[in-house]
Structure formats: structure tokens, C-alpha cells
Amino acid sequence: MLKGKEIVLGVTGGIAAYKAVELLRLLTKAGANVHVIMTRSAEEFVTPLTFQTLSMNPVSTSLFNLISEREIGHISLADRADLFIIAPATANFVGKIAGGIADDMLTTTVMATKAPVLIAPAMNVNMYTNPSYKENEARLKERGYQFVEPAKGLLACGWEGEGKLQEPQVIFEEVVAALTPKDLAGESFLVTAGPTREEIDPVRFVSNHSSGKMGYAMARAARRRGAAVVLVTGPTCLAAPWGVETVAVESAREMLEVVLAKAGASTIIIKAAAVADYRPQQRAVEKIKKTDAPLVLELVKNPDILGELGKFKGERLLVGFAAETGSLLENAAKKLTEKNLDMVVANDISQEGAGFNVDTNIVKLLFRDGSLEELPLMGKDELADVILDRVAALRQRLAASR
Numbered sequence: 001m002l003k004g005k006e007i008v009l010g011v012t013g014g015i016a017a018y019k020a021v022e023l024l025r026l027l028t029k030a031g032a033n034v035h036v037i038m039t040r041s042a043e044e045f046v047t048p049l050t051f052q053t054l055s056m057n058p059v060s061t062s063l064f065n066l067i068s069e070r071e072i073g074h075i076s077l078a079d080r081a082d083l084f085i086i087a088p089a090t091a092n093f094v095g096k097i098a099g100g101i102a103d104d105m106l107t108t109t110v111m112a113t114k115a116p117v118l119i120a121p122a123m124n125v126n127m128y129t130n131p132s133y134k135e136n137e138a139r140l141k142e143r144g145y146q147f148v149e150p151a152k153g154l155l156a157c158g159w160e161g162e163g164k165l166q167e168p169q170v171i172f173e174e175v176v177a178a179l180t181p182k183d184l185a186g187e188s189f190l191v192t193a194g195p196t197r198e199e200i201d202p203v204r205f206v207s208n209h210s211s212g213k214m215g216y217a218m219a220r221a222a223r224r225r226g227a228a229v230v231l232v233t234g235p236t237c238l239a240a241p242w243g244v245e246t247v248a249v250e251s252a253r254e255m256l257e258v259v260l261a262k263a264g265a266s267t268i269i270i271k272a273a274a275v276a277d278y279r280p281q282q283r284a285v286e287k288i289k290k291t292d293a294p295l296v297l298e299l300v301k302n303p304d305i306l307g308e309l310g311k312f313k314g315e316r317l318l319v320g321f322a323a324e325t326g327s328l329l330e331n332a333a334k335k336l337t338e339k340n341l342d343m344v345v346a347n348d349i350s351q352e353g354a355g356f357n358v359d360t361n362i363v364k365l366l367f368r369d370g371s372l373e374e375l376p377l378m379g380k381d382e383l384a385d386v387i388l389d390r391v392a393a394l395r396q397r398l399a400a401s402r
């Protein structure tokens with residue numbers, strides 16, 4: 001995702017500096033080459049050795065260290081970087097940059113770069129709301145610096161309020177978004193994900209193995225590419241994607257209700273959810289007691305959400321998924337036509353590394369014009385971007401034909 005990207009991670013002196021270690025791990029795992037610059041105060045909280053070991057690059061700590069300047073060079077780092085992320089950023093750092101003060105390796109390199117700079121502040125709530133800090137922040141925003149706003153919560157100083165460094169996963173998400181071209185800006189996505197649960201009684205339900213990973217990857221990718229995204233999700237263990245309006249539902253009928261309410265405002269709908277086709281005809285009010293006799297459950301058909309959407313599709317793009325264990329192409333093509341789709345993502349879930357509850361998928365893309373594209377095994381995040389590339393091309397073709 002960040003392969004080939006040169007990122008400078010600036011760490012200033014605050015208790016949240018330990019979170020920068022996790023952020024570094026996320027950035028390197030995504031393929032970025034990360035150069036860490038620490039201020040003198042940051043070294044009081046975390047050692048340069050930790051960052052050096054994890055980044056596999058020398059860590060810059062001083063402007064006046066001849067070896068470090070020869071090996072790294074603040075101007076060369078400033079020129080080479082695709083992006084700067086300062087996390088945590090203290091009030092002192094924000095004030096210095098706003099005032100044009102460059103008195104250490106980090107401030108000097110930040111002032112010298114033309115790359116986008118993201119600042120993730122962390123400080124006491126009273127410092128964060130102090131008019132001096134707010135003025136400095138506003139000044140930097142005006143000049144194009146981007147901020148990852150801090151979270152509210154219990155702060156290290158004992159106060160409760162705004163000023164807590166955002167979670168590393170959120171900062172990582174903002175870094176990826178800042179480096180992603182906004183080719184889907186102006187689009188409104190409605191994405192569904194996860195399984196549905198159809199209750200048998202207060203403790204049991206009918207469901208399937210969907211983890212939500214595919215649908216969440218679609219929602220994250222669309223948001224990174226500039227779209228407004230609503231995610232309607234069945235029960236999963238995943239954290240709600242940052243910057244995405246997430247609505248949690250349980251059953252197919254609940255999903256239908258939310259999807260129909262949200263569909264009107266959407267321009268592109270992607271249905272990655274594994275909706276239960278059937279539900280128990282009756283939900284027992286009390287827990288069903290075990291007896292020696294066999295238990296027969298009568299199941300009735302659930303509404304076909306995608307089928308309903310297909311009826312009033314209009315100019316919207318409709319993308320469905322098909323999870324099959326046999327006759328993949330025939331079954332997927334049938335869904336494409338019957339549900340009035342523009343594209344269907346067909347996964348043969350009998351293949352290893354494809355379908356439910358894994359981080360990868362193997363799919364074939366079928367289009368309304370009869371064309372077919374076979375994709376190799378790839379991560380669900382990467383696949384989400386490929387699907388969105390095709391969606392963007394379909395949108396362009398549609399716009400050109402109007």
C-alpha cells in the first residue's frame with residue numbers, strides 16, 4: 001500500500017511518543033521506507049535505538065551531529081520525503097513551525113520540505129484549547145499543513161478532554177489517505193459488509209463465516225480515494241473504519257431497512273455482505289430447551305436486498321459479490337442479470353485463500369457488457385483498489401455517454 005514511499009516520522013517529546021513506535025510498525029508493514037527524526041525531549045520518552053531497529057534506518061536526533069548530518073542530511077531528507085508525519089506533536093513544536101523557528105533537526109527539516117506535512121498533536125487539554133496554540137494551529141492549517149485531530153479521553157496528566165494522540169491505526173489511515181489521489185471525490189458510496197444473524201431464540205442464531213474484511217476494505221479504500229462512504233455492517237470483530245459513517249445491523253431485514261434508507265443519496269453501491277438467504281420462521285421468545293426428540297427448524301426466505309436495489313438502480317452503479325462453491329461463472333452471470341448489476345465480483349470460496357474470513361481473495365470480475373477479468377490471489381485491501389479502479393472507469397464511461 002505504501003510501497004516505494006519515503007516517509008519522515010517526526011517524534012517530539014510527550015508521553016504519547018511510545019505510540020509512534022506502533023505507527024512506525026504500521027508504516028513499515030505497509031511497505032514505506034521510514035526515516036525517524038526525534039527531538040531532544042522525545043529521547044526522554046523512547047530511545048532512538050527502538051526506532052532505528054524497527055525502521056532499519058539511522059535515526060536523526062541532532063542537527064549538529066556531523067556523522068548523522070553526513071549520513072542523513074536534513075535537506076536531502078526534506079527533498080526525498082513523499083510525506084512528513086509528526087506524531088506526537090507538542091504545542092512547542094506547533095508554535096515553532098507557525099513562528100518560523102528552525103532550531104533543531106526536526107523543525108529545520110520540516111521547514112525545508114515541500115512534501116505534505118501531517119501533524120498529530122498530543123497535549124494537556126488546557127494547552128490544546130489555549131488561544132496561543134489555537135492561533136498557531138489555524139495559521140498552519142491556512143498554510144496547508146494537515147492535522148490529525150486529537151481524541152478525547154483521559155490524558156496522561158490526569159485531566160479528561162481533548163488532547164489525546166489519535167490511535168496509531170487512525171494516524172496510519174490519514175497518512176495513506178494523504179498519499180492517495182482523490183479520483184472518487186464527489187461520489188457517495190454505500191457499502192455492505194459482514195454476515196447477518198437470524199435469531200432462533202434469545203441465545204442462538206443462523207449465520208455464516210463472513211468476517212467483514214472484504215467489505216471494510218472496500219469502505220476504507222473508497223474513503224481514501226475521496227468518496228463519502230456509508231458502511232452498513234452485520235456483526236463483526238473489526239473496528240469501524242476511520243472517517244466512514246458506519247451503521248451496525250444484525251438481521252437481513254434490518255440491513256434491508258438501513259440500505260433502502262441510505263441508497264437514495266448514494267451514487268455507487270457495493271454489496272459485499274453475506275446476507276443470510278433464510279431465517280427461522282419464528283423466533284422463540286424463551287431459550288429452546290433440549291429434549292430427546294429431533295428439533296426441526298422451519299426457515300423462510302429473507303428479502304433479496306440487492307435484488308430490491310436493482311429495481312430502482314437509475315444512474316447509480318451497482319456492484320454485487322457472488323460467493324460460490326461451483327459453477328462460478330454461470331452463477332455469477334445469473335446474479336449480474338437477475339439483480340440488474342453493473343459488475344459482479346465472483347469468488348470461488350472453495351479455493352484456498354479466497355472468500356470468507358481470510359485476508360486474501362481470488363476473484364473474477366464480470367461486467368454487464370459480457371467482459372470478464374480474472375484476478376490472481378491478492379490481499380483484500382489491494383483487491384478493493386482494483387475493484388474501485390474498474391468502478392471509476394465505469395463511472396467515466398457512463399458520464400461520457402450522457
Ligand code: PMT
Binds near residue numbers: 356
Ligand atoms: O467478509 P469476509 O470474511 O471478508 O468474506 C468476504 C465474502 C466472501 C463475504 C465476500 O467476498 C462475498 O462474496 N460476499 C457476498 C457473499 C454472498 O452472500 O454471496 P451470494 O452469492 O449469496 O449473494 C450475491 C449478492 O447478493 C451479494 O452481493 C449479496 O450481498 C447480495 N444478497 C444476497 C442475499 C440477500 N438476501 N440479499 C442480498 O443483497
